[in-house]
Amino acid sequence: MANETAYFDEMHGGDGTRAPYAALGTWIEAADPADLRAKQREAEDLFRLTGITFNVYGREEAEERLIPFDIIPRVISGNEWRRLTRGIEQRVRAINMFLHDIYHRQEIIKAGRVPHEMIAKNEAFLPQMCGVNVPGGVYTHIVGIDLVRTGEDDFFVLEDNARTPSGVSYMLENRETMLQMFPELFSQNRVQQVETYPSDLCASLSACTPAATGQNRPTIAVLTPGIFNSAYYEHAFLADQMGVELVEGHDLRVVDGRVAMRTTRGYQPIDVLYRRVDDEFLDPLNFNPDSRLGVPGIFDVYRAGGITIANAPGTGIADDKAIYSYMPEIVEFYTGERPILQNVPTHRCSDPQTLKYVLDNLADLVVKEVHGSGGYGMLIGPTASKKEIAEFRKKLEARPGNYIAQPTLSLSTVPIFTKKGLAPRHVDLRPFVLVSPQGVRITPGGLTRVALEKGSLVVNSSQGGGTKDTWVLED
Amino acid sequence: MLGRTANGLYWMYRYLERAENTSRLVETGQRLALTRMGTSDDEWRPVLQSAGVYEAYKAHNETLTKDAAIDWMLRASANPSSVKSCFDAARANARAVRTALTEESWEAVNGAYIEVKDLLARKLRERDLPQALSRIRRHTALVRGTTHGTMLRNDIYDFVRIGTFLERADNTARILDVKYYVLLPTAFGVGSSIDNVQWETILSSNSARGGYRTAHGNSPRPREIAHFLILDRRMPRSLAFCISKIRDNLAYIAEDYGSRMPSHDLADALHRNCAGQDIDVIFNDGLHEYLQEFLGCLSELARQIEVDYRFTA
Numbered sequence: 001m002a003n004e005t006a007y008f009d010e011m012h013g014g015d016g017t018r019a020p021y022a023a024l025g026t027w028i029e030a031a032d033p034a035d036l037r038a039k040q041r042e043a044e045d046l047f048r049l050t051g052i053t054f055n056v057y058g059r060e061e062a063e064e065r066l067i068p069f070d071i072i073p074r075v076i077s078g079n080e081w082r083r084l085t086r087g088i089e090q091r092v093r094a095i096n097m098f099l100h101d102i103y104h105r106q107e108i109i110k111a112g113r114v115p116h117e118m119i120a121k122n123e124a125f126l127p128q129m130c131g132v133n134v135p136g137g138v139y140t141h142i143v144g145i146d147l148v149r150t151g152e153d154d155f156f157v158l159e160d161n162a163r164t165p166s167g168v169s170y171m172l173e174n175r176e177t178m179l180q181m182f183p184e185l186f187s188q189n190r191v192q193q194v195e196t197y198p199s200d201l202c203a204s205l206s207a208c209t210p211a212a213t214g215q216n217r218p219t220i221a222v223l224t225p226g227i228f229n230s231a232y233y234e235h236a237f238l239a240d241q242m243g244v245e246l247v248e249g250h251d252l253r254v255v256d257g258r259v260a261m262r263t264t265r266g267y268q269p270i271d272v273l274y275r276r277v278d279d280e281f282l283d284p285l286n287f288n289p290d291s292r293l294g295v296p297g298i299f300d301v302y303r304a305g306g307i308t309i310a311n312a313p314g315t316g317i318a319d320d321k322a323i324y325s326y327m328p329e330i331v332e333f334y335t336g337e338r339p340i341l342q343n344v345p346t347h348r349c350s351d352p353q354t355l356k357y358v359l360d361n362l363a364d365l366v367v368k369e370v371h372g373s374g375g376y377g378m379l380i381g382p383t384a385s386k387k388e389i390a391e392f393r394k395k396l397e398a399r400p401g402n403y404i405a406q407p408t409l410s411l412s413t414v415p416i417f418t419k420k421g422l423a424p425r426h427v428d429l430r431p432f433v434l435v436s437p438q439g440v441r442i443t444p445g446g447l448t449r450v451a452l453e454k455g456s457l458v459v460n461s462s463q464g465g466g467t468k469d470t471w472v473l474e475d
Numbered sequence: 476m477l478g479r480t481a482n483g484l485y486w487m488y489r490y491l492e493r494a495e496n497t498s499r500l501v502e503t504g505q506r507l508a509l510t511r512m513g514t515s516d517d518e519w520r521p522v523l524q525s526a527g528v529y530e531a532y533k534a535h536n537e538t539l540t541k542d543a544a545i546d547w548m549l550r551a552s553a554n555p556s557s558v559k560s561c562f563d564a565a566r567a568n569a570r571a572v573r574t575a576l577t578e579e580s581w582e583a584v585n586g587a588y589i590e591v592k593d594l595l596a597r598k599l600r601e602r603d604l605p606q607a608l609s610r611i612r613r614h615t616a617l618v619r620g621t622t623h624g625t626m627l628r629n630d631i632y633d634f635v636r637i638g639t640f641l642e643r644a645d646n647t648a649r650i651l652d653v654k655y656y657v658l659l660p661t662a663f664g665v666g667s668s669i670d671n672v673q674w675e676t677i678l679s680s681n682s683a684r685g686g687y688r689t690a691h692g693n694s695p696r697p698r699e700i701a702h703f704l705i706l707d708r709r710m711p712r713s714l715a716f717c718i719s720k721i722r723d724n725l726a727y728i729a730e731d732y733g734s735r736m737p738s739h740d741l742a743d744a745l746h747r748n749c750a751g752q753d754i755d756v757i758f759n760d761g762l763h764e765y766l767q768e769f770l771g772c773l774s775e776l777a778r779q780i781e782v783d784y785r786f787t788a
Contacts, residue, residue, distance in 0.1 A: 228568050264785055265732050
């Protein structure tokens with residue numbers, strides 16, 4: 001495995017503190033470590049009281065856990081951010097055009113840029129969406145683009161989250177916590193604000209109201225699977241912040257061709273449903289018949305233009321890890337431009353030649369399941385044991401089409417606060433993107449996830465990752 | 476607002492009210508046990524009965540002891556009305572209706588849940604009991620206070636209040652009914668004072684000792700106590716007070732929504748049953764019968780509210 005110095009540290013860079021961190025660095029040096037330790041504990045108490053917890057599936061004793069929060073912010077300069085946003089916007093526009101194309105004329109397949117079987121045989125492809133015209137032409141109302149950095153100018157897209165990206169509540173609560181604990185930091189640094197996200201989200205969703213319904217003041221609701229869902233806190237948080245109802249499947253039913261919620265005064269129709277329920281569970285009549293989380297018949301209302309579902313059903317086809325490897329072609333095909341953000345070079349194991357290469361180099365590669373998420377079902381070659389590699393080899397040989405492989409990236413590090421002072425840890429970044437007919441809006445910053453264990457490259461909260469406040473400076 | 480949200484708010488505050496009443500009953504029982512010579516563990520039977528948990532206690536315990544009774548009322552997971560179970564349920568409901576609560580109300584109930592869970596994680600030592608009970612009630616007071624101080628006066632608040640006062644009326648009526656016989660004029664000469672232990676139990680279970688003294692002086696008389704806890708509109712735990720609050724809040728909803736519902740008629744009928752009633756008439760017709768009828772009408776009202784406002788599908 002590469003040694004520590006091979007990683008790009010975002011605070012200390014090559015020589016000395018990098019410019020965006022200058023003021024922060026001075027502040028940390030002047031701070032009393034005992035004070036910071038106390039603040040770290042205070043932050044945890046704050047999170048616990050606010051109830052910012054997530055549920056870990058299959059662990060009864062720790063039904064609700066806090067995601068560890070680190071008090072040292074990650075800083076991005078305004079200049080760096082502008083470059084990133086151009087790339088993100090380009091990519092998100094391409095994803096929406098791709099989705100429209102895939103569910104209509106499939107020009108990209110006809111042009112031979114994406115193979116037919118990548119779509120037709122893909123579990124995330126929803127044939128029911130073919131020919132459906134989505135309100136406002138928007139498929140992915142909310143997108144999270146996972147970025148990693150490997151050097152001063154080197155950013156890569158690790159993953160596109162085009163279904164129901166989560167984590168935005170942590171972005172907002174992290175900032176809120178920092179503002180409460182270290183107000184002086186925000187007078188010393190000009191940090192771009194993130195707290196408009198909920199009202200931006202509300203405006204963005206409102207702008208996607210179906211043409212035929214509630215044009216004046218659309219009724220929006222957030223659909224949650226319920227209090228036992230791992231992201232329930234976020235669902236409640238967003239509904240609360242937008243001032244809209246948080247509904248569950250059994251609150252809804254189709255009444256007179258509209259999807260309506262059961263209120264104390266009777267059934268009230270909904271114009272825009274921000275659903276945090278997977279496609280499969282959305283409608284037992286049209287998809288999984290066993291689902292108790294969804295609304296029977298909602299898809300028929302949707303097809304008839306009676307409701308906006310955000311994100312649209314079937315968007316998973318755009319963030320599938322096998323499709324990911326075609327993203328450079330997809331961006332070029334629809335925008336006519338070269339992609340601004342790089343993809344991580346990706347080996348598709350379905351190809352026999354590639355499979356051989358991957359099997360020969362397992363110890364150096366990261367191998368991921370095409371449909372996996374949350375950091376489960378993946379192999380990180382450089383840190384895996386011989387036994388783990390041997391076991392993974394068998395899985396790979398049994399179902400090669402189910403896997404992709406990527407080189408192990410030297411993820412950048414940012415310092416975290418530990419008992420022994422500052423120490424570098426690997427991070428990624430998930431900026432949040434809103435799409436409406438009025439345009440693309442990217443909240444400055446996003447969610448920085450950090451692998452708390454020394455040397456670890458896995459940042460997922462389900463696997464011991466933490467989060468940080470992420471600053472984009474005005475400059 | 477969603478029918479499910481109305482349901483969640485209503486139960487959240489019912490459970491908080493119940494937790495408070497149960498802790499008050501435990502405190503009363505404990506105080507009597509400590510200050511009265513010759514009281515036996517059997518004195519905990521009416522306490523458990525007042526809390527409505529005696530039958531379930533018997534099903535889970537072979538003998539009646541003070542320690543087991545206290546534990547049953549405070550900590551038992553098998554007892555859905557134990558203080559711990561009430562806080563669990565209140566918080567679960569609060570999470571489900573998080574968007575209807577103000578941030579301060581949510582943090583108050585979540586903070587209460589966190590501390591009470593910790594407080595009741597182990598069996599309480601006798602010496603820790605008074606402080607634990609006072610902390611439990613401080614938490615319910617805090618939730619009530621933040622609710623009162625921060626929530627909009629809309630239908631959300633109306634359902635909060637309806638839940639609170641339904642539970643409270645139910646508790647007061649039950650406490651009276653368990654001890655109704657000591658208030659009967661026939662048990663004593665008319666105008667004679669009743670055994671101190673008995674009236675102390677009834678009044679302090681309702682946090683009413685000071686209030687009673689202010690209203691009726693220092694010598695407790697059955698007629699006055701019954702009047703105070705059933706009919707006195709100044710007493711915030713009396714049946715008349717609770718029903719008038721429920722009626723008010725139902726009326727606000729009716730005004731807000733522009734329609735009256737069957738539950739409003741039930742509330743009016745119940746209100747006529749306690750406001751403007753004569754305590755002597757109640758005694759003549761039978762106190763126990765009166766309370767039983769009251770409890771029956773109350774649960775009918777609760778059921779009708781659930782139907783009228785679509786608490787469930």
